[in-house]
Amino acid sequence: MAQIGQFALALAWVVTAYSIVASLLGIRLKHDKLIASGRNAALGTTICITTAIVCLGYLFAVSDFSIKYIAAHSNRDLPMYFKVSSIWGGQEGSLLFWGWLLTIYSALVVIQNWRKHSAMMPYVIAVLMGTSWFFTSMHLFIVNPFNQTVVLQSGLSPLPFVPRDGNGLNPLLQDAYMVIHPPMLYLGFVGFAVPFAFAMAAMLTKQLGDTWIRTTRRWTMVAWMFLSIGILLGGKWAYHELGWGGFWAWDPVENASMMPWLIGTAFLHSVMVQEKKGMLKVWNMVLIILTYIMSIFGTLLTRSGMVQSVHAFAQSPVGGYFRAFIIVALSGALYLLFDRLPYLKSENQMESIVSRESSFMFNNLILLAACFAVFWGTMFPIISEAVTGSKITVGPPFFNKVNVPIAIFLMFLTGVGPLLAWRRASTNSLQRNFLWPAVIALGTGVVLYFRGLQHFYAWLSVVMSIFVTITIVREFYKGAAARQVGTGDSFVEAVVNLTLRNTRRYGGYIIHFGFVLLFIGWSGQAFTTDAEGELGIGDRISIREYTLRVDKLGIEDTANYAGQKATISLFEYGKKKATLYPEKRLYKAGQETQPTTEVAIYSSMKNDVYVVFQGGTADGKKAIVQVFYNPLTMWVWIGGIVLVAGTLIALLPNKKTILRRRPEIESKEESKEIETKVS
Amino acid sequence: MKRKQLKFVVGSVVIILTLAYLAYSGFKEGNAYYQTVNELYASKDQAYTRRLKVAGDVVPGSILRDGKVINFMISQQDEKTKKLETLPVKYVGNDAPPDTFVDRAQAVVEGQLGRDGVFVANKMQAKCASKYEKEAAAGIRKSD
Numbered sequence A: 001m002a003q004i005g006q007f008a009l010a011l012a013w014v015v016t017a018y019s020i021v022a023s024l025l026g027i028r029l030k031h032d033k034l035i036a037s038g039r040n041a042a043l044g045t046t047i048c049i050t051t052a053i054v055c056l057g058y059l060f061a062v063s064d065f066s067i068k069y070i071a072a073h074s075n076r077d078l079p080m081y082f083k084v085s086s087i088w089g090g091q092e093g094s095l096l097f098w099g100w101l102l103t104i105y106s107a108l109v110v111i112q113n114w115r116k117h118s119a120m121m122p123y124v125i126a127v128l129m130g131t132s133w134f135f136t137s138m139h140l141f142i143v144n145p146f147n148q149t150v151v152l153q154s155g156l157s158p159l160p161f162v163p164r165d166g167n168g169l170n171p172l173l174q175d176a177y178m179v180i181h182p183p184m185l186y187l188g189f190v191g192f193a194v195p196f197a198f199a200m201a202a203m204l205t206k207q208l209g210d211t212w213i214r215t216t217r218r219w220t221m222v223a224w225m226f227l228s229i230g231i232l233l234g235g236k237w238a239y240h241e242l243g244w245g246g247f248w249a250w251d252p253v254e255n256a257s258m259m260p261w262l263i264g265t266a267f268l269h270s271v272m273v274q275e276k277k278g279m280l281k282v283w284n285m286v287l288i289i290l291t292y293i294m295s296i297f298g299t300l301l302t303r304s305g306m307v308q309s310v311h312a313f314a315q316s317p318v319g320g321y322f323r324a325f326i327i328v329a330l331s332g333a334l335y336l337l338f339d340r341l342p343y344l345k346s347e348n349q350m351e352s353i354v355s356r357e358s359s360f361m362f363n364n365l366i367l368l369a370a371c372f373a374v375f376w377g378t379m380f381p382i383i384s385e386a387v388t389g390s391k392i393t394v395g396p397p398f399f400n401k402v403n404v405p406i407a408i409f410l411m412f413l414t415g416v417g418p419l420l421a422w423r424r425a426s427t428n429s430l431q432r433n434f435l436w437p438a439v440i441a442l443g444t445g446v447v448l449y450f451r452g453l454q455h456f457y458a459w460l461s462v463v464m465s466i467f468v469t470i471t472i473v474r475e476f477y478k479g480a481a482a483r484q485v486g487t488g489d490s491f492v493e494a495v496v497n498l499t500l501r502n503t504r505r506y507g508g509y510i511i512h513f514g515f516v517l518l519f520i521g522w523s524g525q526a527f528t529t530d531a532e533g534e535l536g537i538g539d540r541i542s543i544r545e546y547t548l549r550v551d552k553l554g555i556e557d558t559a560n561y562a563g564q565k566a567t568i569s570l571f572e573y574g575k576k577k578a579t580l581y582p583e584k585r586l587y588k589a590g591q592e593t594q595p596t597t598e599v600a601i602y603s604s605m606k607n608d609v610y611v612v613f614q615g616g617t618a619d620g621k622k623a624i625v626q627v628f629y630n631p632l633t634m635w636v637w638i639g640g641i642v643l644v645a646g647t648l649i650a651l652l653p654n655k656k657t658i659l660r661r662r663p664e665i666e667s668k669e670e671s672k673e674i675e676t677k678v679s
Numbered sequence B: 001m002k003r004k005q006l007k008f009v010v011g012s013v014v015i016i017l018t019l020a021y022l023a024y025s026g027f028k029e030g031n032a033y034y035q036t037v038n039e040l041y042a043s044k045d046q047a048y049t050r051r052l053k054v055a056g057d058v059v060p061g062s063i064l065r066d067g068k069v070i071n072f073m074i075s076q077q078d079e080k081t082k083k084l085e086t087l088p089v090k091y092v093g094n095d096a097p098p099d100t101f102v103d104r105a106q107a108v109v110e111g112q113l114g115r116d117g118v119f120v121a122n123k124m125q126a127k128c129a130s131k132y133e134k135e136a137a138a139g140i141r142k143s144d
Helices: A002-028 A032-061 A068-073 A080-088 A091-113 A121-142 A176-191 A193-205 A211-241 A252-277 A281-304 A318-339 A356-388 A396-419 A427-450 A456-487 A491-501 A503-527 A634-651 A672-678 B002-030 B037-042 B129-138
Strands: A391-393 A529-535 A540-543 A546-557 A561-572 A575-580 A583-587 A595-598 A600-603 A607-616 A623-631 B032-036 B052-058 B064-066 B069-077 B084-091 B106-113 B119-127
Touching (some): A032 A121, A068 A091, A080 A091, A091 A121, A091 A176, A091 A281, A121 A193, A193 A281, A252 A356, A281 A318, A356 A396, A396 A427, A396 A503, A456 A491, A456 A503, A529 A540, A540 A623, A546 A607, A546 A623, A575 A600, A583 A607, B032 B037, B037 B069
Antiparallel strands (some): A391 B032, A583 A595, A600 A607, A607 A623, B052 B069, B106 B119
């Protein structure tokens, strides 16, 4: 199997290279058969890499420890689903997984667009295969997952060696969220390669209208959605696995996923300006180039050990190659952009600071500022070392100070932007749209202030959240009410039909509402408290309205791990709410046993009680227990679900119904007409 | 047209300056010098006044828990002189040490160096590079 995998990789390397050459040469020589052959080669790559990944999965499934990667990341007693997910549990496999997803995306793009965009497609293929070739080269020559396990002997050549059991998967990764978090994240990272490839193809073919944007709109949304899911799952994993009570710590690895997300979000918004107004063409190119580069850079950060991080990835040889690839890709793309500037003239100009265009512009400006700040903070140790000779790190205060106000300002734009008119919003419309939401939000704010909500940022974000929610609800209400008059639908029917007829707009509102919820959950962090105690059986510890009582301290033993377990009863205002089982486990694989903390969490809409069993006291009679009181945390996850639901709705094609009175709405330009009518 | 563009420029500049100021103050609050044990000793007196993050390997058997306080040593071999230098650490942080904090783990402690030579840390990160990566890199594993 390893030989087949190895061969598939080698074949993929050749086929990918051929695909690039054939596509480019085919265009140059106007040779249709050569172009078609380049396309077929691209599809062939997909088959090769798929074969390789299936082989790797098989080797994990049968625990073939003669392969180094398997021996290092799996063991016999590991449950099967973790064996399979170990494919992306380490360096070599996760890069192969990345490369595999890219070839799958490439195949889908080819199948979907070959006929529609025949002029662009050879270039699209060349760009996608260029990226793919880089990854295939890495798999084959630098971090090959099919290398044999060997014993190194000083002065002699390495000897093949088959260990009796594997080293085991890092216990921290033995978690359901870790099974799906990396694939989601990678689906996001890799997905941005598609709009990037189309952008490059648009510049190469000089077809610089909005075709490339319309074609890749769904791709961008899909990539963005997966990246959002990936980031949230990463947070969820950290929350219940790492045991420090929070879900986001501005660790370089988290930042690595945040950066492409921030620019990708800016891109998603600013392409609308190009579609509607023919503006910001150069800017959109810059954004998609940066998004793509940041995706690669994110992979580099997580994979190279370039900066100190909680993720246990050691220094590895991939860093230099990634840097080289980034430099080549970035300079190539920027050169092309520079060369094509004359074709990217804006068709309109900004007219007023109070307009839809301008709200998009500010949205872009601060998203980019946020990304820049995150980049700067993450890279500061490296930058400062280069400049001053000493590594200086920045802490969470840096990230929070910059990004908290940015997030609140973004929230504000979320409420205001979609309701502003293009070109210029009249004072009258401002008053109509925003007076009552603002009054109600501020009024509630005053009440909340006197009821004790006096943390400035938390207060501001609650007020913003109320404001945005009202504007969104009102949009649905107004639309549905208008529809009811025309069609006689019930209100609920009207809301559903309204949404389905203009999925992009109303899906967008739902995404924004998801953000509001996420935001509320996130503001709750300002009020986190914790308590700690050494508790024997029957002892109690209290935090706010909760009391915890230790009922039992026991041990447990399974094939995969052994551990200590506490049984704790949770009371809210004296009433029993739940029984919690925080644990401390020792995984058996590998020669050094590392303890892992399994926290127990009681979640409600109001707050989470997060219980960490830190271990027994020296005499073994008491448990050291830490309890966190985290208000509103559940809303982060609920917001995430709403956000994904909104994206899925926005991805649906608009349902076309025949309107008797106004047939002109049935124009091909989808929602354009309706959207401009609103403001 | 000119006046409108000016509005955009002023708006953007105000936003950027505000963020720059926030970034600067955030930086002042949370910055720390990241050093290895060797570099810490090489920086002499400066070491006592700076907020530091020091990286080193946890010396096997050195971890002593005293209630919430944990005393241990981290060490690191100088790349040039091959001299092994150790730093005693007293961890007084509020959070429990991470699971990965075991003998031989790579630890990063954040805090200040006391005049008595003991590093007082209130934050700690650790990773088990020894187990998961070093050996994987060499491709060997001790049989049980």
